Amino acid sequence: MTDRPLTQHLRPDGNPVFIAEYESNGGYDGLRRALAEKTPADCQQVVKDSRLRGRGGAGFPTGMKWSFVPMGDKAGPGHKYLVANADEMEPGTFKDRIILEQDPHQLIEGMILSAYAIEADIAYIFLRGEYTLAAQRIETAIQECYDAGYLGTGIQGSNYSLELRLHRSAGRYICGEETALINALEGKRANPRPKPPFPQVSGLWGRPTIVNNVETLCNITHILTHGADWFQSLGIGEDSGTKLFGASGNVMTPGVWELPMGTPIREILEQHAGGMREGYQLKGFLPGGGSTDFLTTDHLDLAMDYDVIGKAGSRMGTGTMIVLDDRSCPIGMVRNLSRFFAQESCGFCTPCRDGIPWIVQLLSRFEDGQATDADLVLLEEKARFVGGMGNTHCALAPGAMEPVISALKYFREDFERHIHEGGCCYQHAAGGH
Amino acid sequence: MMTDLIPTLSPEEIAEIEHEVALIPRRDSAAIDALMIVQRHRGWISDTSIKAIADLLQMSAEELDGIATFYNLIFRQPVGEKVILFCDSVSCWLRDADQVKARLSHTLGVDYGETTVDGRYTLLPVPCLGACDRAPVMMVGDDLYTHLDQSDLNSLLGLGEACD
Numbered sequence: 001m002t003d004r005p006l007t008q009h010l011r012p013d014g015n016p017v018f019i020a021e022y023e024s025n026g027g028y029d030g031l032r033r034a035l036a037e038k039t040p041a042d043c044q045q046v047v048k049d050s051r052l053r054g055r056g057g058a059g060f061p062t063g064m065k066w067s068f069v070p071m072g073d074k075a076g077p078g079h080k081y082l083v084a085n086a087d088e089m090e091p092g093t094f095k096d097r098i099i100l101e102q103d104p105h106q107l108i109e110g111m112i113l114s115a116y117a118i119e120a121d122i123a124y125i126f127l128r129g130e131y132t133l134a135a136q137r138i139e140t141a142i143q144e145c146y147d148a149g150y151l152g153t154g155i156q157g158s159n160y161s162l163e164l165r166l167h168r169s170a171g172r173y174i175c176g177e178e179t180a181l182i183n184a185l186e187g188k189r190a191n192p193r194p195k196p197p198f199p200q201v202s203g204l205w206g207r208p209t210i211v212n213n214v215e216t217l218c219n220i221t222h223i224l225t226h227g228a229d230w231f232q233s234l235g236i237g238e239d240s241g242t243k244l245f246g247a248s249g250n251v252m253t254p255g256v257w258e259l260p261m262g263t264p265i266r267e268i269l270e271q272h273a274g275g276m277r278e279g280y281q282l283k284g285f286l287p288g289g290g291s292t293d294f295l296t297t298d299h300l301d302l303a304m305d306y307d308v309i310g311k312a313g314s315r316m317g318t319g320t321m322i323v324l325d326d327r328s329c330p331i332g333m334v335r336n337l338s339r340f341f342a343q344e345s346c347g348f349c350t351p352c353r354d355g356i357p358w359i360v361q362l363l364s365r366f367e368d369g370q371a372t373d374a375d376l377v378l379l380e381e382k383a384r385f386v387g388g389m390g391n392t393h394c395a396l397a398p399g400a401m402e403p404v405i406s407a408l409k410y411f412r413e414d415f416e417r418h419i420h421e422g423g424c425c426y427q428h429a430a431g432g433h
Numbered sequence: 434m435m436t437d438l439i440p441t442l443s444p445e446e447i448a449e450i451e452h453e454v455a456l457i458p459r460r461d462s463a464a465i466d467a468l469m470i471v472q473r474h475r476g477w478i479s480d481t482s483i484k485a486i487a488d489l490l491q492m493s494a495e496e497l498d499g500i501a502t503f504y505n506l507i508f509r510q511p512v513g514e515k516v517i518l519f520c521d522s523v524s525c526w527l528r529d530a531d532q533v534k535a536r537l538s539h540t541l542g543v544d545y546g547e548t549t550v551d552g553r554y555t556l557l558p559v560p561c562l563g564a565c566d567r568a569p570v571m572m573v574g575d576d577l578y579t580h581l582d583q584s585d586l587n588s589l590l591g592l593g594e595a596c597d
Contacts, residue, residue: 172504187459248524322523336521
């Protein structure tokens with residue numbers, strides 16, 4: 001059995017694996033066997049036992065998420081939905097792209113099995129609009145599945161039926177939030193919905209809906225094929241399975257690698273990413289995308305496990321690290337991120353709509369040499385307010401403030417230097433437009 | 434530059450939109466798909482298109498416009514033959530995207546939101562394109578271009594030497 005289930009069959013040349021090759025690697029055997037041998041309840045139990053946690057950023061246990069879906073007659077009349085969240089828009093995150101472009105059937109098989117486990121009869125892949133190559137390949141793969149009887153009515157002679165459709169997003173980061181995604185699928189502005197009701201009970205068109213990340217869904221086939229114990233044994237720390245980790249920024253070999261959950265950060269940055277480029281020193285990093293708190297060189301020996309990174313004051317997020325070097329300005333970096341979040345705020349809640357642009361203005365005062373000691377106090381106060389849990393409808397604003405608040409914590413002397421030296425002295429400054 | 438010459442929806446556009454409507458429980462739930470369909474045919478979404486799509490989906494033009502203006506990839510102004518989506522997010526920024534952007538603007542003679550005088554390209558910023566391991570990156574039409582710091586932008590865009 002493999003220890004790299006998600007990437008084992010990717011072709012070295014990067015070309016896509018379509019159905020004949022996918023089947024020759026054992027693809028869809030797991031689906032056939034599960035439909036013949038397991039009930040939806042059995043499937044849910046295995047996933048629960050595997051301790052799989054959501055790979056989209058929040059890390060919520062997948063089996064528990066599914067367990068809130070009403071089953072059988074309790075669901076009432078009408079459809080139930082499964083949605084693959086393929087709206088990869090978190091800054092610095094590029095992990096789902098490789099699966100979507102190179103192994104679309106792995107996602108589809110995981111989706112069929114997940115849909116079966118929650119008794120969904122319609123599934124959507126919500127794909128970000130800019131992933132054009134992935135869109136073509138997914139369309140091809142879906143058609144291959146209908147032709148081969150893996151989708152449609154009575155899949156592989158069972159009495160289970162599923163329709164799968166591709167929705168290409170018109171582009172907005174907030175669509176990655178599951179209730180906003182549901183609004184987008186309903187053709188609306190992607191404002192997040194209040195919870196409760198939770199989507200598992202009342203989601204797409206008011207019907208039970210599960211939204212899972214691409215990588216999460218890909219794991220399902222392997223878990224059902226090889227079992228919960230095998231999946232747990234893949235992790236070398238507290239968490240189960242493998243993870244698509246990545247690194248970008250001024251490292252030697254930026255990339256994405258499937259590694260055991262619990263892999264030490266040092267191994268990812270030094271071995272896989274090859275350390276820093278010549279002439280650059282590591283100053284800090286966001287461990288899991290643009291909405292996670294900075295960690296520093298003091299944290300290199302931590303394991304990439306949800307709770308370990310959480311205890312260190314950050315989040316594992318998407319597991320794709322953004323590396324800050326000593327030649328790039330930390331204030332410039334968080335201003336770039338804050339601009340992104342200001343632009344991508346849906347505008348529903350005032351602290352997010354008006355607060356994040358205010359943060360951008362304050363950060364600009366530092367870069368432009370206008371900041372005073374009072375601005376530092378104001379920045380800290382406002383960042384804590386905008387980022388305060390419960391002050392906004394969804395997690396966009398709190399996520400947006402994680403790099404800002406942690407930059408104030410770890411790189412405070414940089415803020416002070418910008419005040420006292422009248423602006424930015426980094427070689428790679430804020431830039432801007 | 435593409436202009437909106439057809440005042441109402443064409444039979445092809447209507448057929449494509451109705452195909453989407455047939456798959457879902459509410460007509461107005463096809464709003465985003467309908468906007469994308471019409472934009473694929475016309476390059477952008479005019480006021481006239483908003484009105485025509487809204488009528489077809491039995492919703493108000495104001496509500497549809499609220500949806501159209503919400504999404505980054507729906508263009509409410511005419512755009513060039515190809516739209517350049519230049520990644521301005523953090524990983525590209527760390528790999529000197531600002532310098533590439535300055536070079537690109539100089540080469541094309543346009544800034545964000547503008548279209549070249551020959552109508553070939555419109556330049557827009559885009560959030561993180563999810564290709565951070567190959568930064569800095571941009572899309573030209575449907576195609577992704579990577580490692581732009583090492584690229585000859587003129588030949589990439591099929592232009593002659595930059596004219597000053």
